[in-house]
Amino acid sequence: MPNPIGEFDLIARYFTRPARQAVLGVGDDCALIQPGVGMQLAISSDMLVEGRHFFPDVDPATLGHKALAVNLSDLAACGATPLGFTLALALPRVDTDWLAGFSRGLWALADLHGCELIGGDTTCGPLNICITVFGELPQGQALLRSGAKVGDDIYVSGTLGQARLALDALRGTLALPAPLLALSRQRLEQPTPRLALGQALRGIASAAIDISDGLTGDLGHILKASGLGASLETAVAIDLLAHDADRAAFASVLSTAQQLDYVLAGGDDYELAFCAPFQARAAVQAAAEKSHTPVTRIGRTQAQTGLRLQQANGTFLTQKSKSFDHFA
Template identity: 50%
Template sequence: MPDTKPSEFELIRRYFTRPVAHTDLAVGDDAALMTPRPGMQLAVSTDMLVAGTHFFADTAPGDLGWKAAAVNISDMAAMGAEPRWMFLALSLPAVDEAWVAAFAEGFAACCARFGVDWAGGDTTRGPLNLCPTVIGEVPVAAAIRRDGARAGDDIWVSGTPGLAALGLRHLRDGLPLAEEARAQCLRSLHRPQPRVELGLALRGVASAMQDVSDGLLGDLGHILSRSRLAAVVEDAALPWSPVLAACSDEPAARAALTAGGDDYELVFTAAPELREQVASIGQRIELPLTRIGQCQSGEGLRLLARDGTLQPVGRAGYDHFG
């Protein structure tokens, strides 16, 4: 019987060509054409997802498509940038049309949710590997970088970090979770919600920011390193969600909160006199924002324990080569 599997170009036409809203020329030529809006800088980021390293090979393709787009869009949120264009390069071990269709729907759904044009990419045969690139816009000099924190700044985090890490522990190690908690943790793991609205609202308010992809304390450490500062985080102030608090394995819950990745919440710094403004932003967008510590002169990150002692924090977070 003849081979009925689609060619590379037919695959692109069927599944990876989507309507665009603000792209001059998208899929179908050697390059896409985009026109940045006046007064804007381009913010560009790429995040690779590799089977067996970043996701299980049997992850539902729709979830994987959503997450592949979301982790890149989150980088725009972390810069206070508006995500505008997405490109996707991927390698597939074989053409499974049902898998590709579901993956493409998940990827396109996430792009649509955040107003991003899927403007192009590439496909090839090889181990399952996803490499999206996102391009956003931010007013000139308004990007929120990692190197802007100052001594005395408050440290804040959005949402409830740790749920995705608990979901991963459940899938990988069989960590027991109650049914409702399990569903919530797996939703956080597979369908993260980039905090774009928060990132945009924090322009001119946050002095430095980073998304929590590799662990709260570890990612805070990147801000401190780039800003050449020290910090103290208060253990009692950390945002324990009911799910984390109810976990029967307290050390696992604590590790998920402080060092687990994949939440894509935002950790940021802001001057103390802006506390009310930060709180009002959280109320307006209906997202909890928790003040967890303060930046200081010097080097290093320390945790203020509930007994009043200061404990140094070593490497806390995921490292691809650690």
């Protein structure tokens, strides 16, 4: 049975809007974007593959949200403001209901952050979504992984571990009560890119990264780039699994060791881990309040390389948690 619409009609119907910030958007061989005077472009790409990054039965609207959110999270880690993005989409077939839902979720998040679709490509093949996002920030003010200094505080935004909890529950390797699964599944499928926090941390944070593969692994990238080590407080880190009343609910179904493991190595959180000088504590708190984003101080950087997990009694825990690696 022939597809109801062709490739170019598909693009026109679901993925074309008039250019707003872009000099030239969808419709030509190249898009044109112009950063402001004294600004630099920040560019990042991420790919989502069916069966690897999302389940085949995922709601298309939440998939549209996540496809863009994971890219915006990279801009947040750099301290950039979104400008636009391109979308390369491989589809096994043309399903107009799926496309309507996917584009609805995509547009909702794009509109929320003023980030317009400026180009891309479509083809027939296994479901695969690749987005490249473009942002801008004042020249020389980008948050990098390499800027941490000895004695910096280490912070994390939001909560960690719930996305991986949902993934394990959906795979059938972990039993979660329905309310906790619903809460965790939202964190897995609709992460919140911390753009406002990243922008507020420019000139305050010394280094930053978004947490996509797990806290210990992603923080390790900062430590390696900065030539440092760190000590994390496990008693503080474990509370990152959830806030307020939800904290007790998760603790009732997970052991202490499980909770800590999900926090340290869960992945798919898309929160920010960042470092800042001790003297900047008040400024960090002000940035958190300005961006309406909770942040938690969980440790400090050290001259001795390696990551150490310090327990409340002062002893150190042997690190067994490993972050996600596609090819490990």
